Structures are given as C-alpha cells and as structure tokens.
Amino acid sequence: MSNPRRALVLIDVQQQYFSGPFEIQYPPHQESLPMIARAIDAATAAGIPIAVIQHTAGEGAPVFVPGTPEYDLHPEIARRKTDAWKTIIKKYGSVYAQTDLSEWLRQNGADTVTLVGYMTNNCVLASAVEAEVLGFTTEVLSDATGAINLANEAGFADAKTVHTTLLTLLNSNWAAVATTDTWTNALRAHQALDKSDLGSSASAGFQHVS
DSSP states (O other): BSSSEEEEEEEBBBBBGSSOOOOOTTHHHHHHHHHHHHHHHHHHHTTEEEEEEEOOOOTTOOSOTSSSSGGGGGHHHHHTTOTEEEEEEEESSSSTTTTSSHHHHTTTOOOOOEEEEEEEIIHHHHHHHHHHHHEEEEEEEEEEEBBEEEEEEEEEHHHHHHHHHHHHHHHEEEEEEHHHHHHHHHHHHTBBOOOOOOOHHHHHHHHHHO
C-alpha cells in the first residue's frame, strides 16, 4: 500500500504497567516508553490522528480501577495529550471491542492503524487480530510495545520470549512489525511498512530448523 492513511493508537500506557506484577519487562518500559513518546511526536508532526486508550476493570477490581493512581496515564503521555486526541475507555482486550474506535478511524479517513503501548501479550495482540475483520491494516512498533513474564498451569514464558514470539506471529499475518525509527521514516515518506506473510514465514521457519 502506497501512501497509507495512518492513525496512531496508544494502548493502555497507564501507571499500572510501571510497577508490581504488571510491570513491563521486555522491552523494559525504560526503553519502550521513550519510543512511544517518539511515535507520538512523529505523528503530531505529520498531522495524523491520535487515539489514546485506557483500560478499566471496574470498581472493586484488583487492577485498572478508575480513580486510582495506577489507572492514570503515564505522565509522559498525559503531558503530550491534546484536545485533538480521541479518548477511549475500554473494558476488553481489543481496542475495538464495544468502543467507537473503528467509526472514529473511518471518519478520519484512516485505513492503517499503528499500535503502540501495552501489553503485547494481551491488548496489542487482540487489537491486531480484530482489525483484520474490520478492514484495517495494522502496524505494531516492536520497541514501543512490551510484554510481561507469564506463568500458569500451562507453563512459564519469560517476557522476551512472549514479546518476540507474538511479534513474529503478528508479522506472519495480522500486522507489519517494525521499529519506531523504521516507522517514522515510512511515515515521512508516505510509504507502507514491509510485512511478511504466512507462507513466507512458514517456509523460513522450516528452513531455520532443517
């Protein structure tokens, strides 16, 4: 796609992800947060629409409770926020689920959605997958997203494995995955990001272990 009509969507860059069990581990938030800020600054300079999403688990929940400090946007995001941004409160993993984001994107002429924020292993994944049936092209910035360590009855996966595996999965089908620098250059050039596909990824994976 030449000259994609982009919108930048900031997913859940809330204080909940900067300490405790939900603290982003890979890439560490000390690295991913500045990349999110750079993406915002590039989007602002390019004049593309920006939406900021906050997750709520509702009153009485153990996390993401409105009115608590952990619910708030990180100060680096809050100080950049303007009245021109679309603000959305969501209750589900996908940014599209029971929100008006898709309508807002279409009203603004966007056909390509760039995702940054948290977490790769939940809301980024869910949003990229749902975008397919809604007709949006998805981009995910690898250094402006992040994952946490996970353990349950099915096993354990460290945050680096989670993040890398899911981005490889997304780039094989649902999203173009790139660094913030690569995306910024594409934004300035009005060019689409390069993306793999399932067949190519399967062939490369087969060769990798053969």
